Amino acid sequence: MQSRSASRPAMEPPRIPDLRHVSLSRPILPPSMQIKTDTDVEEWKRTTGYKDYCLWVVRLNASVVGLDNATILAAPKSEAVSKTIAMLDEIKTWVQEIPPYGDRQRFGNLAFRDWGKRLQKKVPLLLQNLLPHSLSPAIPLLTPYLLSSFGDFTRLDYGSGHELSFAIFLMGLSLIRFFQPLPEEERQLVVAVFGKYLEVVWNLQDVYRLEPAGSHGVWGLDDYHFLGFLWGSAQLRGVAGANPSSVLSPPLPPTNLYNQQVTRIYQLKIGPFFEHSAQLQAIATNVATWEKVNAGMLKMYEAEVLNKRVVVQHLPLGGLLAWETDDTQKTSQSGQ
Structure with a gap:
């Protein structure tokens, strides 16, 4: 007779929840600035929008585990993904048409403001061309995030908040089902779409000499970015022979976003790696596996x-990044 314990199925990892579907059949008020104090940050952490975004990041993280760039890029792309990449390619061409001014400032070429004015003018048309007519009510909901995805046109800087805006733009497109929340599409968002976005903003940073926004300096992962390290570390999870210490031995193969991010640091900074990238050095020398690196990156990002x-x-x-909390939802439902 078989024992009861032997008949139990093997433990499986918990299933990641589905991403919420936001219907555009009813009017939705555009987003606005809500956070002014630390108390507001605590409120933000309780909102539906915060939970949606954290879930979206985790879903994309899981979609690329163990997969290199070439494998993902070789797979067929949906029309939505292809159109988004084409939009980013168009945006990138503007840099050639708006060259930097001839000044020798260390940071912040004023031509970036001209580039920003073009983006502000073109965003409505970009989104009209991107979205099917049935999703056009989302344009005013997505516009603020696309506008703030490439840097600040007044301060002439770029940082992880601008990267966050672009990620929220992509999440919003997933909530309204322009992108389908399926692993095969989500991994394309990581490597094909976000990878193209990095190409665009790295070009902006280089040509217009954008200043790091709120940089942690030597104690941060990077002067400008975070998500490439997070999702790139997921790509390296479970890969035979992959060790976090490998990033200390350039040149690195461009097989994942993590290597691409670290390679860019090697290209931009001089001196010993441990001096200008102490956090990445500590990860490479003190964390044994990419599984642990990836888990730590998720906590650090939050x-x-x-x-x-x-x-x-x-x-x-x-x-689309709903400010309501579970409590306000219950209150509104009980009043109906």
Whole structure:
């Protein structure tokens, strides 16, 4: 007779919940600035929008585990993904048409303001061309995030808050089902779409000499970015022979976003790696596996980006990134 314990199925990892579907059949108010104090940050962490975004990041993270760039890029792309990449390619061409001024400032070429004015003028048309007519009510809900995805046109800087805006733009497109929340599409968002976005903003940073926005300096992962390290570390999970210490031995193959991010640091900074990238050095020398690196990156992203008032106070909230909490939902439902 078979024992009861032997008949139990093997433990499986918990299933990641489905992403919420936001219907556009009813009007939705556009997002607005909500965070002014640390108390507002605590409120933000309780909202539906915060939970949606954290879930979306985790879903994309899981979709690329163990997969290199070439494998993902070789797979067929949906029309939605292809159109988004084409939009980013168009945006990138503007840099050639708006060359930097001839000044020798260390940071912040004023031509970036001209580039920003073009983006502000073109965003409505970009989104009209991107979305099918049935999703056009989402244009005012998505516009603020696309506008703030490429840097600040007044301060002439770029940081993880601008990267966050672009990620929320992509999440919003997933909530309204322009993108389908399926692993095969989500991994394309990581490597094909977000990878193209990195190509665009790296070009902007280089040509217009954008200043790091709110940089942690030597104690941060990077002067400008975070998500490439997070999702790139997921790509390296479970890969035979992959060790976090490998990033200390350049040149690195461009097989994942993590290597691409670290390679860019090697290209931009001089001196010993441990001096200009102490956090990455510590990860490479003290963390044994990419599984642990990836788990730590998820926690760090939440703590250092999503929960930091200096970052999220510039983020429009509401609209697709719902500001309501479970409590307000229950209250509104009980009043119906």
